[in-house]
Amino acid sequence: MNNKINCAIDDQNITLPKYESICASGMDLRAWKYSSPHFLKETNDFPEQGLDLYPGDRILIKTGLHIQLPENIEAQIRPRSGLALKHGISIVNSPGTIDEDYVGDVGVVLINMGAEPFNIKQGDRIAQMVFQEVKKYDLKIVDKLSETVRGQDGFGSTLVK
Numbered sequence: 001m002n003n004k005i006n007c008a009i010d011d012q013n014i015t016l017p018k019y020e021s022i023c024a025s026g027m028d029l030r031a032w033k034y035s036s037p038h039f040l041k042e043t044n045d046f047p048e049q050g051l052d053l054y055p056g057d058r059i060l061i062k063t064g065l066h067i068q069l070p071e072n073i074e075a076q077i078r079p080r081s082g083l084a085l086k087h088g089i090s091i092v093n094s095p096g097t098i099d100e101d102y103v104g105d106v107g108v109v110l111i112n113m114g115a116e117p118f119n120i121k122q123g124d125r126i127a128q129m130v131f132q133e134v135k136k137y138d139l140k141i142v143d144k145l146s147e148t149v150r151g152q153d154g155f156g157s158t159l160v161k
Contacts (some may be wrong), residue, residue: 003131005069006068007065007066007068010064010065013028014032015028016024016063018134019065025128026078027128028127030063031062031078031120032065036059046121049119049121051120052117053120054089055114057117059120060109062105067098067103068103069131071099073132074099075106076129077108077127077128079128087112087114106129108127109143
């Protein structure tokens with residue numbers, strides 16, 4: 001692998017994200033600290049027994065990782081499929097986008113959409129990060145858009161089969 005992205009960590013005990021299999025698209029991110037949605041400026045350590053995320057609740061998980069993305073590259077933060085299926089844990093703004101000019105903590109906004117509390121401990125794998133090329137476009141106003149088979153039909157117009 002020749003591609004490198006510069007990074008910094010907030011604590012020497014942080015495990016760097018890595019690909020968990022040779023063909024994995026995303027690197028697993030780990031929980032380091034957390035903030036409540038109501039007190040974002042407060043960063044808290046996880047209790048030794050972990051922290052329960054209750055059904056319907058959300059939390060900002062801090063990874064302690066900072067990245068310096070190359071030009072025209074974004075990092076997408078995506079849910080882990082196993083956590084989603086087994087526990088209903090997802091990311092509120094999925095996929096989360098990290099722009100190339102952001103160098104702050106790679107944070108993950110988790111939500112519990114399951115029926116049971118979900119316990120999060122420091123070091124748990126909570127999301128994955130995928131790097132993508134970004135193509136930028138300008139918008140151009142036209143008098144009329146080209147006709148398509150679908151047209152303006154949306155929100156269920158193609159039915160479920």
